[in-house]
Amino acid sequence: MNRTVVPWQHTPDAHFLIPRRVLACLILFILCSVAALAQNASQPTNLTAPFSARVTHLLGFEGAPTNTNGTLSIQDSVLQFQNGGKPAVEVKIASVQNVFLGEQSKQVGGLPMTLGKAAAPYGGGRVVSLFAHKKYDALTLEYVDANGGIHGAIFQLNKGQGEILRNELVAKGVRVSQSEDAATKQSTAEVPSENK
């Protein structure tokens, strides 16, 4: 009796042990393939779709208010900045003479956060400041207007997006200054150095 019972009880476990392993492998395989597919799917859209990113216009783009958030996009031969429902401001890419990419580190939270940090007792605000900063890309453009006058515009983008935009502009024939590399290495914010 026992001989017949024991294998009967153990065989189901042994039987299900193999499918569990197979199932785990299958799930891993599916996850990997989904990730790979997602990467493959995202690459063509970046290549085909026109570049568009949420940016902060710091200054200089004629017709756009300073320190405003908006969408910077490349459409055909035009670089366009759209701020909410207001009419878009655009510049021909052919008129862009130079593009520089830098890096900035800024405190997040704006004025409310600053006031909150100032009000925090026992220097608690300083501790918050230590962690409440974020790095951004700063894209600087030099372009000429219809009269030949030189303009400069500075945009603040999320980290990594500045390089994509710069590469897009370079692909469309915009010149990158020789001194840019050196300037990029020397971060705007975090490297204190005195030059005389």
Place this chain on the structure above:
Amino acid sequence: MKTSKRVSWILLTMAIVTIIFAPPRLSAQTATAKSSSGNGASGAVQWSVQVDKVNPGDVDIEPAFRVAIYENLVDELGKTKRFQQVFRDSDRTTSAVPNLLILKTTVQKYTAGSETRRAVTTVSGATKLTVRSQLCTRGGQVILERTVDGNVRFLGSNLRATHNLARNVAKTIKQSAVPEPSLSVPAQGAQ
């Protein structure tokens, strides 16, 4: 005893009133004097100015700072109303402008600061800029030369130093005596 107390109270009140009201009057007088002497709009002929691109000199300054100084200078000089028109560098329309001054800016000193260090320590991390500003005629004659600086010590981003600098340059030019355009016609004719 009571009378002396009253007198002393009256004197004290008068002193306080004098202290409170006297300085604004004085400063108002100074401001009026400055605006009457500094504003060149009183004459019929007024200069126009062309802002040249910022020359980094020997200083390793970021392009964003150069561009920000240039743009802020164009803005701030326009606000002073000292000049008839403010032109940008390489503007072709300046060839037809008779009384044109050229503002040349050379960076002399630049200290890159850190907003985080300012927020954490308060005393360190300041962004400092010092430039030499020259107002020249077309012929190259320098009619005004000043060294101006702009800093951010406590609140604000690093680029705010460029705004402060441009405002100081505009203020300096506004308060300086610049010869009338008619006096320097030979210098313009030299070109």
